[in-house]
Amino acid sequence: MDFRIEDITPEEIDRRLAVVEPLTDSVRDLVDAVIRSQVSDDELQAAKATIDEVVASLRTRQRPGGFGTPYTREFIGMPWGNAAVGARNAIAPPLRVTRSAGLAECDMVLGAAYEGPGGCVHGGVAALMLDQLVGEAASTDGLPSFTGTLTVKYLRPTRLGALNARAEVTGREGRKTFVHATLSDDDGVTVEADAIMISPKGFELPTGDALPPPANSRADRDV
Numbered sequence: 001m002d003f004r005i006e007d008i009t010p011e012e013i014d015r016r017l018a019v020v021e022p023l024t025d026s027v028r029d030l031v032d033a034v035i036r037s038q039v040s041d042d043e044l045q046a047a048k049a050t051i052d053e054v055v056a057s058l059r060t061r062q063r064p065g066g067f068g069t070p071y072t073r074e075f076i077g078m079p080w081g082n083a084a085v086g087a088r089n090a091i092a093p094p095l096r097v098t099r100s101a102g103l104a105e106c107d108m109v110l111g112a113a114y115e116g117p118g119g120c121v122h123g124g125v126a127a128l129m130l131d132q133l134v135g136e137a138a139s140t141d142g143l144p145s146f147t148g149t150l151t152v153k154y155l156r157p158t159r160l161g162a163l164n165a166r167a168e169v170t171g172r173e174g175r176k177t178f179v180h181a182t183l184s185d186d187d188g189v190t191v192e193a194d195a196i197m198i199s200p201k202g203f204e205l206p207t208g209d210a211l212p213p214p215a216n217s218r219a220d221r222d223v
C-alpha cells in the first residue's frame, strides 16, 4: 500500500484542490453528458476527437499505478484517487463525509452514472458508498481499518437521486470494529450493511493521536 509522505502545507493542499476539484467536476459532467446526450452520431464522433486530444495532453506526464494516499507530516491524508471520495476521481460522486466519534454520515446525489436496474442505483455502487462510510466510522478513533467482511442487504430498489448514508460503530473487540450502515432515500432505508473492520497488525500512527480529517475537498478543509 502507498502511504507516502508529501511535505506540504495546508495552504498548498488548498491551492492544489482549487485546481483539481473544478477539473474533476468537469469530467464528472462529461460522463453524465455522454450517457444522456441525444446529439447526432457526427456530433458524438467530433466529441470523441476533442476528448482524445485532452486525454493525450494529460498523458504526456503520468504517475505510474494509482494516486495512492499521500500524507502530510501532520498526517492529513489526501486520498484523491479514492473511488468514493477522491478529489481527482470523477467516478466518485464525491462523498462529503462528516465524522464524529464512531459515526460517519453524508448526503449524496447519485445520477445517471450510477445506474444499475433502470432508474435505480447499481447494487455494487450502493455497496461502495456504504463500504467507504463504514471505513470512515471505524477510523474516527485514530486507527485506519480494512473491511474484512461487508454484508449488504438490499431492502428495496434505490432510485437515482438524493440519498443519505450513515454508519455507526456498534462494538469493538481487539482489532475488530463492528459497524452498521444504512443508505436511505426520503421514504427511509433502502440498503443496510454490517461490516467487520480490522485494524492492521502493529499499525500505529506516527503522532499517536487521532487522525485529522482527510483533505478530500476545499469544503473539508474549511471544517
Ligand SMILES: CCCCCCCCCCCCCCCC(=O)SCCNC(=O)CCNC(=O)[C@H](O)C(C)(C)COP(=O)(O)OP(=O)(O)OC[C@H]1O[C@@H](n2cnc3c(N)ncnc32)[C@H](O)[C@@H]1OP(=O)(O)O
Residues within 6 Å of the ligand: 099, 131, 132, 133, 134, 135, 136, 139, 140, 141, 144, 145, 146, 147, 148, 149, 174, 175, 176, 196, 198, 199, 200, 201, 210, 211, 212, 213, 214
Ligand atoms: C477524525 C476522523 C478521521 C477519520 C479518517 C478516516 C480516514 C480513513 C477512511 C478510510 C475509509 C476507506 C474505506 C474503504 C475500506 C476498504 O475498502 S478496505 C479494502 C477492502 N479490504 C481489504 O482489501 C482487506 C483485505 N484483507 C486483509 O488485508 C486482511 O485479511 C485483514 C482484513 C487485514 C485481516 O488480516 P489479519 O490482520 O492478518 O487478520 P488476523 O490476524 O488473521 O485476524 C484478526 C481478527 O480478525 C478476524 N478476521 C480476519 N479476517 C477477517 C475477515 N475477512 N472478516 C471478518 N473477520 C476477520 C479474525 O477472525 C481475528 O479475529 P479474533 O480471532 O481476534 O477474534
